[in-house]
Amino acid sequence: MKQKYERPTIKKMNTGLMNKFGTRxxxxxxxxxxxxxVxxxxxxxxxxxFVLSEKQIRRNYQAAVRSFKTRYPKVQFAWSYKTNYLNAVCKIFHQEGSWAEVVSGFEYHKALGNGVAGNQIIFNGPDKKEADLIFAIENHSLIHIDHYDELYLLIEICKRINKTAKVAIRVNFDTGVYPTWDRFGFNYENGQAWTAINKIVAADHLELIGLHCHIGTFMLSTAAYSVAATKLCDLAIRCKTELQNPVQYLDLGGGFPSTNTLKGAYLPGVDTVPSVEDFADAITNTILNFGFATDELPLLILESGRVLIDxxxxxxxxxxxxxxxxxxxxxxxxxxxxxxxxxxxxxxxxxxxxxxxxxxxxxxxxxxxxxxxxxxxxxxxxxxxxxxxxxxxxxxxxxxxxxxxxxxxxxxxxxxxxxxxxxxxxxxxxxxxxxxxxxxxxxxxxxx
Incomplete structure (x- = not known):
């Protein structure tokens, strides 16, 4: 079998000059x-x-957006509030065009207070209180369902208040990186995710508009994102063909590493960590080559935090x-x-x-x-x-x-x-x- 062509790359090394006494x-x-x-x-x-550089924050964000938007036509970043939720920091990202990604009611209200429109807030996490869910429904936010108990609670709330919630499910799967983050979301391999999707589509007051995953933190494997994108795309195609419910977006979460050096690493992080461009190649190539019609390509959402501000x-x-x-x-x-x-x-x-x-x-x-x-x-x-x-x-x-x-x-x-x-x-x-x-x-x- 002919091997897939991989273009050569040149990477700058930062280990210093070697001499007979070791590394300088x-x-x-x-x-x-x-x-x-100072x-x-x-x-x-x-x-x-602590000192934060606004210049570097904006530079990082603009470079990351450019890396994805030059490779894929529909991209939206959502700032990860848990990474750094100081209001001044969040406002910089929102000025640059970022939505908000939150994982608690506390963070949700911070995002609203920072002027983010309700329909530009992604509500993740396993601990969404009933009052927070009602508030998110009324503000037309995107609610990412983490488990069946939350799904059943949402169905009950929507029926009670007679409103429709815009939802996605979080999906976990085997990407070849271990341990897998299977404590969050619905599993792909055992069919749990597909069952949850069917329950949502059958519910009267839930509108399935997206699919979401977050495969880990400080991820060093670009191939893992390609696997994740493949499995989300598979679910998206099945949603359209089997349930007549096309999804509007795929959310690949965050997890991109900064160039910090992990404890025990032999080389510095600047020499071992993949670039944002590397992750963008893996994700966008997978989606573009999966078989979506050009006018049906889903919006690609990224919830990056660490790589944008560290x-x-x-x-x-x-x-x-x-x-x-x-x-x-x-x-x-x-x-x-x-x-x-x-x-x-x-x-x-x-x-x-x-x-x-x-x-x-x-x-x-x-x-x-x-x-x-x-x-x-x-x-x-x-x-x-x-x-x-x-x-x-x-x-x-x-x-x-x-x-x-x-x-x-x-x-x-x-x-x-x-x-x-x-x-x-x-x-x-x-x-x-x-x-x-x-x-x-x-x-x-x-x-x-």
């Missing part, structure tokens, strides 16, 4: 972010402080102390830990010094300030010698850290946005004791 590591200091000095950011907003985020922190561990290793303690840098559990983040440093370097353990032995930002990193009060800059922290962070021992810091003109704006205030105690109540007998 560069220590170019990061003294400014988008033209704003020292002035710390002086104005404190340390630690490299637009920085965390500036300061050195608290240096010490020697019992085994002789050097340790540096910084003023941020895993409570606010959640992704340090997944990645070996690139960390730069914020000043010109000497040539002497040493392997270092980078600890956070928490009174917990697991508060390790980097288990091993080669750094120049740093002194108390020096700043470091952690790269590619824009995704999930500002939604999965937690107040523990230390309070959560400020978040700053640098706009297109290089001006900094406070978009989330640092927490205070008064803020933390707002929700507390002390019984009368303990008040005196």
């Amino acid at each position: 590591t560069d220590f170019d200091p990061v003294e400014v972010i988008d033209g704003v000095p 020292k002035s950011l710390v002086a104005d907003y404190g340390s630690p402080v 490299d637009a985020g920085y965390l500036i922190g300061s050195v608290l102390a240096n010490k020697r561990l019992s085994d002789g290793r050097r340790a540096t303690i910084v003023d941020f830990g895993i409570n606010i840098l959640f992704t340090s559990n997944w990645y070996d983040h690139k960390i730069s010094v914020a000043k010109e440093a000497g040539q002497y370097t040493e392997e270092t353990v980078l600890f956070g300030p928490l009174c917990m032995n697991i508060d390790v930002v980097r288990e091993s990193i080669t750094l120049p010698l740093l002194e108390r009060g020096d700043q470091v800059v952690v790269h590619k922290v824009g995704a999930y850290n500002m939604t999965q962070w937690m107040q523990f021992i230390n309070m959560r810091p400020a978040v700053v946005l640098i706009d297109m003109q290089g001006k900094s704006h406070l978009i989330r205030k640092p927490e205070t004791l008064a803020y933390l105690e707002m929700m507390e109540e002390v019984p009368d007998y303990l008040s005196n």
Whole structure:
């Protein structure tokens, strides 16, 4: 059998220059972010402080849209709120033309508050409350059904309020990547998805208009998306030919990786992670070649989050102390830990010094300030010698850290946005004791 032609590609490698002593590591200091000095950011907003680049966010979004729209005629992105739901961030994506993808009632109301039209909100997730479903139906939002209990609840609600809901189902399947995300949605291989589709089409107040999948997170296989697109297309064709119910869109979810380096990886992420163009090729080629008539091609929806914002985020922190561990290793303690840098559990983040440093370097353990032995930002990193009060800059922290962070021992810091003109704006205030105690109540007998 003749093998399918694959065009050759050239990829830039970023591993540094090799010599007899190993790989050379560069220590170019990061003294400014988008033209704003690191020292002035710390002086104005404190340390630690998260910094987001509006310029990079818009650049990432426009590049991703271009990658898909140059390959497929009907494309719509929907910003993944769980990735970073600060209102200023969401508004940037919505200004660029993105819809909203939410997975809770809380996120749904944030999207409405950010000016997103109800019919441009995709409501995903397994925990949709009855009140949230009613609100979504009344606002003509796209409800992606996750399980049978939700399906039956929707049928009952729609009958009770005498309104029709626009729905899709989430489908899970074997894409060759393990473990499979089969806890979400209806399974393709065992026929559960097709059964759910039939129940929806037979219901009086449900309109099946789409099919959805989300096959995983930080996915490194483009082939898995081709498999997913193939199986969604198969369901879409069956919907039209067997049920006379053509679907309007296919939602391939998110999961595209950023170029962060996963813990334990041999090469840096910039050398191993597929590009958005690679994923666009796999998905769009599959749909275009499946057999849809040109005028019946479904809208392609993408719910990307991490790949659009990770490299637009920085965390500036300061050195608290240096010490020697019992085994002789050097340790540096910084003023941020895993409570606010959640992704340090997944990645070996690139960390730069914020000043010109000497040539002497040493392997270092980078600890956070928490009174917990697991508060390790980097288990091993080669750094120049740093002194108390020096700043470091952690790269590619824009995704999930500002939604999965937690107040523990230390309070959560400020978040700053640098706009297109290089001006900094406070978009989330640092927490205070008064803020933390707002929700507390002390019984009368303990008040005196």
